[in-house]
Amino acid sequence: MAEKVVKCFHQGPNVVRALDGVDLRVDPGEFIAIMGASGSGKSTLLHAAAGLTHIDGGHIRVDGQDLGAMKDAALTRFRRRHIGLVFQAFNLIPTLSAEDNIRLPAMGTDGLEARLEGLLDRLGIKERRAHRPDALSGGEQQRVAIARALVTEPDILLADEPTGSLDSVTGQSLCQLLRELCDEQSRTIVVVTHEPAVAMWADRVVVLRDGVDIARFATDGGHDPQALTRDYQKALAAERPAA
Ligand SMILES: Nc1ncnc2c1ncn2[C@@H]1O[C@H](COP(=O)(O)OP(=O)(O)O)[C@@H](O)[C@H]1O
């Protein structure tokens, strides 16, 4: 997915290398969790992977396509067809109801209403469908944002801390949904999280530090958040490899 990706931000007189040569391979149908401290580049990596941000070096490849080589219109079409993104800040449209927010990226497609009903049901937001985002709780907005990302049935779902506003029961049921999308529909899932209880649902964990992928390890199949926490702490404590 990402090959030696570099992304710089200018902050006043300073240049921050938010991504400093990240390599991340994600196989089709795989479920990956990206972990790392705040500011380590996780959100920047997801936005880059979704083709939403210009990168300063390297390549983003999705389904064999180099996103950097595509023209804007083609990229927009490709993104709409293949990639679902759940933003950390949800980015819902304030003037639209929950259900219209969810419909938006899939307007005019076959079976939309049935998919909408299924997602409202599955995410437990049926009773909230007619409300605008400002009348919804943070957790409800998050679930609307997830439904909006899934309504196009993307091959790859990128989700930035998708359980950050959810209580632990709702969070675990979302993880279960992601796991099923992966196991039953062969969708590729990339989730940013710092919760071991979320990351343990993934097949593999990739750890970022200062814009570099410093470690990766397999989970044990979703049963032991403590073991995962130990692996994660070990990765963070490891010496920075010599440049
Ligand atoms: N739009 C931006 N403008 C300037 N700096 C940014 C911007 N977005 C992110 N950064 C910087 O890039 C680094 C990585 O940020 P981010 O990807 O949001 O980290 P994370 O999601 O892991 O918390 C941080 O140092 C952050 O300050």
Ligand SMILES: [Mg+2]
């Ligand atoms: Mg972030």
